[in-house]
Amino acid sequence: MQAFGFDTPNPKLNPPFKWEFPIWPRITLEPEFVKVLVVCDGGISYSTDPYGFSIGVALQDAFDISHDEHPRYARFEFTKAHRHNGVEGVTAGYDNFRFNANSLDDFDELWLFGVEAGDRQNTYLSDDEVEVIHNFMDAGGGVLAMGDHEDLGLGLCAGIKRVRSMRKWWHDGKIPQGMEKAPDSTNLTRNDTVQCPPSGTQDDAIPQPIYPKYYCAYPFWQPWWQCRKYPHQILSGPRGTITVLPDHAHEGDCIIPNAKFASEYPGNVPVEIVAQGRNVIGRHKGGYTICDPREFGLIGVWDGHKPAANQGRVVVDSTWHHWFNLNLKGLRDQGGDNYNDILAYFRNVASWIAPKLKQFAMRRGALRIIWLIPSRVEVLLKMNDFRPDDFYSLGLEARKALGKIASPCQSAAWFSEIVSQFFPEGAINMARRDRFEGVHNLVEAATLEALSTTVFGGVVNAIAIEMNSRGLENWDSWDNEFDSAVKKGGNLGLEAASQQLNKVPINLKALLG
Numbered sequence: 001m002q003a004f005g006f007d008t009p010n011p012k013l014n015p016p017f018k019w020e021f022p023i024w025p026r027i028t029l030e031p032e033f034v035k036v037l038v039v040c041d042g043g044i045s046y047s048t049d050p051y052g053f054s055i056g057v058a059l060q061d062a063f064d065i066s067h068d069e070h071p072r073y074a075r076f077e078f079t080k081a082h083r084h085n086g087v088e089g090v091t092a093g094y095d096n097f098r099f100n101a102n103s104l105d106d107f108d109e110l111w112l113f114g115v116e117a118g119d120r121q122n123t124y125l126s127d128d129e130v131e132v133i134h135n136f137m138d139a140g141g142g143v144l145a146m147g148d149h150e151d152l153g154l155g156l157c158a159g160i161k162r163v164r165s166m167r168k169w170w171h172d173g174k175i176p177q178g179m180e181k182a183p184d185s186t187n188l189t190r191n192d193t194v195q196c197p198p199s200g201t202q203d204d205a206i207p208q209p210i211y212p213k214y215y216c217a218y219p220f221w222q223p224w225w226q227c228r229k230y231p232h233q234i235l236s237g238p239r240g241t242i243t244v245l246p247d248h249a250h251e252g253d254c255i256i257p258n259a260k261f262a263s264e265y266p267g268n269v270p271v272e273i274v275a276q277g278r279n280v281i282g283r284h285k286g287g288y289t290i291c292d293p294r295e296f297g298l299i300g301v302w303d304g305h306k307p308a309a310n311q312g313r314v315v316v317d318s319t320w321h322h323w324f325n326l327n328l329k330g331l332r333d334q335g336g337d338n339y340n341d342i343l344a345y346f347r348n349v350a351s352w353i354a355p356k357l358k359q360f361a362m363r364r365g366a367l368r369i370i371w372l373i374p375s376r377v378e379v380l381l382k383m384n385d386f387r388p389d390d391f392y393s394l395g396l397e398a399r400k401a402l403g404k405i406a407s408p409c410q411s412a413a414w415f416s417e418i419v420s421q422f423f424p425e426g427a428i429n430m431a432r433r434d435r436f437e438g439v440h441n442l443v444e445a446a447t448l449e450a451l452s453t454t455v456f457g458g459v460v461n462a463i464a465i466e467m468n469s470r471g472l473e474n475w476d477s478w479d480n481e482f483d484s485a486v487k488k489g490g491n492l493g494l495e496a497a498s499q500q501l502n503k504v505p506i507n508l509k510a511l512l513g
Contacts, residue, residue: 031075032361034354037107039081039097041156042115044320046080046089051203052325055113056089057332062346069238069344071406073365076350099129104136108355112145113320114156121173123159130159137312142353146317149185149250161264165257166271166300167316178260183253186286191251191296191318197282202321205330207338208247210298211276232274232301234315234352236409237344244338245345246327249285251277251319254297267308275299277318305356313353344407351410363414364482366405367463380464387461388496392450395457419455422490427451451497458493459486
């Protein structure tokens with residue numbers, strides 16, 4: 001008997017979860033390909049020299065598809081560009097790179113690693129280049145941008161809308177109105193996160209602890225009794241919340257934009273600082289010793305995918321040293337959870353800023369994967385009709401499977417996006433409410449959990465029917481019909497949930513009587 005599974009390695013899971021079953025023919029799921037243009041300037045390269053001033057190791061290790069934790073629903077293709085010639089690792093033809101009208105047409109994401117400060121009073125991108133980038137962002141392209149302390153990165157990044165006001169880029173010379181002065185490299189305004197003073201170094205195996213922002217709610221994608229806190233998606237890893245990054249002696253600072261730039265953020269969608277860094281007491285440099293463990297903005301995000309904005313997402317980082325070979329060296333040599341969590345952060349950023357259509361395709365791929373639920377696969381293979389009485393139990397199994405495919409927050413976001421499209425307005429408003437404020441309404445939370453899980457079960461039932469009618473060999477050939485099946489199953493799930501929930505008052509009286 002032949003088994004089927006996936007061509008890429010399975011993630012490390014506890015307990016192990018293998019995508020191989022007997023009898024049925026082998027199936028290969030095609031991942032969604034996300035194309036990324038990386039642009040560097042100055043002395044930044046793409047080499048894999050362990051001590052390099054380079055992002056080569058981050059791109060190599062985090063996006064190696066043989067890595068056990070690389071997602072199976074996506075592949076990231078990198079084109080490596082540089083503003084100068086003769087830099088190691090640059091993609092052929094992308095030396096001396098300049099943005100032109102067509103240079104971003106084939107890409108989904110733009111990553112900017114800038115070190116040059118222009119003339120320290122002006123950015124160096126031409127107006128035409130900036131317009132190309134703005135058009136890309138307005139059309140849904142994702143942007144990742146960073147520099148370091150003082151005005152490092154100003155030349156490449158500080159003229160781009162949203163990017164320029166989500167981080168401090170200016171230091172010397174005349175600082176434009178509405179901008180804030182960036183931290184120094186030496187004095188007591190510097191952000192110094194190197195651990196274990198005085199002997200700690202940025203290339204050792206000791207990461208800095210970071211302090212994620214947590215969102216509080218009864219998340220309706222979890223059972224109603226699991227009232228908990230969760231981080232932003234980019235800081236949700238295979239082992240839970242990502243709480244470490246490489247350290248550095250003088251980082252930049254991510255900020256909430258000045259009101260002057262409000263017009264750059266459509267729909268009043270806010271910028272969020274999703275993680276803080278903290279200065280290390282006792283760190284000494286240039287006659288200055290850190291005495292205040294003050295916090296600063298480590299990672300900032302803007303979710304342009306929200307309907308009110310409908311543009312590309314943006315992520316800014318306080319420093320590219322979180323990504324550089326030099327800072328990864330000790331952690332990489334040691335291996336283990338800290339290094340793997342940092343690699344997960346890199347992959348999460350790449351996944352999160354992918355355009356809406358790519359997000360949709362990755363989510364659809366995940367829906368196909370969850371159809372292969374080990375405990376229910378034999379039932380699904382015989383499922384040729386809708387079984388509303390089984391929707392809830394099927395939804396529970398499918399939620400468990402989805403949680404094994406992606407990080408907790410990524411799978412939760414997918415679950416939310418899949419089921420919420422079928423929710424009545426009242427349920428949507430209820431789901432958005434912060435249940436850590438005021439009195440906990442357990443009936444309300446349980447109702448949301450039952451509604452969402454039953455809807456999800458209807459979706460999985462519909463996919464199973466369609467899959468069985470077409471045959472497993474046509475697994476990847478029916479995208480339009482797949483979406484129709486999801487819609488039909490979700491609506492039937494909502495109907496089944498409504499019928500059951502209408503009986504709740506009677507059942508509660510019997511339960512409490």
